[in-house]
Amino acid sequence: MEELSSDVMRGYNDVIVLSVLADGDSYGYEISRCINERSGGRYPIKETTLYSTFSRLERSGFISAYVGSETFGKQRTYYTMTDTGRRYLAGKCEEWQLAKDVIGSFIDRFIQ
Amino acid sequence: MEELSSDVMRGYNDVIVLSVLADGDSYGYEISRCINERSGGRYPIKETTLYSTFSRLERSGFISAYVGSETFGKQRTYYTMTDTGRRYLAGKCEEWQLAKDVIGSFIDRFIQ
DNA sequence: ATAATTACAACGACAGATAAAGTAATTACC
């Protein structure tokens, strides 16, 4: 197994995107490459998944968008994490710890 | 936080149910109580989620159903894990290890 | 008597993910 199925990552795209934005504002294409790199190529997030994650996070007020000031190429939409987003991320990270424990309590004994 | 949202558990119900059946055949209500107990009350799986998980697993050939021989109460439907199911569970456990690493690689630094 | 528990099923709705297709600009290369 090299690549993770999107089933197991579902529900964590929000957290992953926010964790990237924690390092500073960024835009779709760069975030996509960053996720691919940080995951060691094991989670190449789908374009449509990424952009629908953006609109969900924006609707929820966890990120906000602005247009980049580049004077070349196709226009970039940058995203920045809001304070609410920061708090949401923190909560999700706690939840992740818990989920890890709970799922582990069921399947750890099957890991050699 | 005491209880996990179903969002974070989505995709893992199959594995959880199969991991319970790994200890022997069982039926809906008992499996439900078992999941609640093993998770320390942090994941009280919804009835409808559980039964729809059963039918999905059965459709996929990972479990098979038979009617219990009790002569009292409401009829129970017992489930048994198939060999295919056992292999599926093993694969999913490997995938879980990987998912844990990948998600961790994004958010571990936010855990104090 | 009736409330609670055990045990399951059918239905519709919702949300996240995805495939497919398209738009638009820039850069690489032959």
Place this chain on the structure above:
DNA sequence: GGTAATTACTTTATCTGTCGTTGTAATTAT
């Protein structure tokens, strides 16, 4: 100069898993 590849984003329709609601049916507790 022409074409392909890459960068960057959007729209639409579809699928799947989960869940709220409701209902059935038997047993046990009060």
